[in-house]
Amino acid sequence: MVTSVCLAGATGWAGSALARSIAGTADLALVGAVSRKHAGRGLGEALREPHLTCPVYASTAEALANPFQKFAEADAKLIPQWEIIDYAHDDKVDAPSGTARELAARLSKVRHPGPTVPVDRTAGPREARGATLSGSHVHSLRLPGYVISAEVVFGMPDQRLTIRHDSGNSARPYVDGALLAIREVSTLFGVHRGLDSVLDI
Numbered sequence: 377m378v379t380s381v382c383l384a385g386a387t388g389w390a391g392s393a394l395a396r397s398i399a400g401t402a403d404l405a406l407v408g409a410v411s412r413k414h415a416g417r418g419l420g421e422a423l424r425e426p427h428l429t430c431p432v433y434a435s436t437a438e439a440l441a442n443p444f445q446k447f448a449e450a451d452a453k454l455i456p457q458w459e460i461i462d463y464a465h466d467d468k469v470d471a472p473s474g475t476a477r478e479l480a481a482r483l484s485k486v487r488h489p490g491p492t493v494p495v496d497r498t499a500g501p502r503e504a505r506g507a508t509l510s511g512s513h514v515h516s517l518r519l520p521g522y523v524i525s526a527e528v529v530f531g532m533p534d535q536r537l538t539i540r541h542d543s544g545n546s547a548r549p550y551v552d553g554a555l556l557a558i559r560e561v562s563t564l565f566g567v568h569r570g571l572d573s574v575l576d577i
Contacts, residue, residue, distance in 0.1 A: 378567050382408035384436055387422050395419060399428055406430050407569040415470040416477055433474035435524075441570025444541040445479055448528045451537060452486040455530040459489075459506065459513040463525035471516035475526050477509060483528075484510035 381398055385391035386409030398406045406419070407430050414422040415434035422432055452458065462476035472480075483489075488511035495505050495513070506515040527540040553571045560574050568574055 378403055378405050380405050380407045380567055380569055382410070382436070384410040386419060386432065387411040387414050392423050395423065395428060396425060399425075405567045407567065408433065410434070410436055412470075415474055416472070431474060431478055434468065434470050441478070441572060444526065444539060445482055445570065446572035447539050448479060449482055449486055451528075451530050451539065452483045452489075455532055455537065456487070456490045457492070457532070458483070458528055458530045459515065461527040461529065462514060462516045463522045463527070464516070464518055465522050465524075466518050466520045468518055471518065472507065472509065472514045473516070473524065473526070475524070476514050476516070479526060479528065480510040480512040480514055483512055489513075 381404050383391060383395055383398070383406060386395045386406075388411075391411075395406060395409065398404045406428065409419045409422075409430055409432045411422065411432050412434050414432045417432050418428070419430050419432050420426045420428040448458075460472075460476050460479060462472045464471075464473055491513070495502055495508060498505055506513040508514075523545055524543040525541065527538060530537040530539075557568075557571055557574045564574070
């Protein structure tokens with residue numbers, strides 16, 4: 377059985393050596409890395425090791441995937457237009473967050489959204505429409521009062537669907553998710569990345 381690993385400090389002196397070693401094993405799979413300095417990049421880019429393909433996140437909380445992304449993928453199959461809003465505390469330096477980047481990448485595998493007015497036809501500063509990542513428009517808010525939140529707004533004529541995940545100040549939700557995944561490990565085969573791949577949803 378292959379064990380999935382999320383490595384904190386993956387770009388540091390010891391962490392980078394450990395990342396390379398994990399990549400060379402048959403029973404471990406490096407699926408996520410944590411490094412504030414290199415958040416938003418691929419680990420292979422940060423370490424100049426092309427075979428290390430996992431994404432780098434700014435915090436452990438961001439690196440732990442959740443059902444939010446699974447629900448968004450399901451909705452993208454049915455609704456052709458959406459935008460992503462990424463919320464975080466005012467001193468978070470990376471934007472968008474790793475969570476928003478991964479969400480945009482995952483949605484792009486379903487389809488690219490089809491805005492009524494393409495960004496290059498915007499009247500006014502294009503930046504007002506947010507950044508385009510993997511085909512999705514992403515807007516990052518950095519204000520006091522937020523911890524980490526992500527939201528996808530899907531739009532159709534005369535209706536709107538919003539999916540949002542808010543993190544509190546404690547790690548309790550991530551602990552609960554990890555415990556759930558640990559209890560399911562013995563029933564799984566191969567590599568599983570993210571809590572949504574463990575839950576039957």
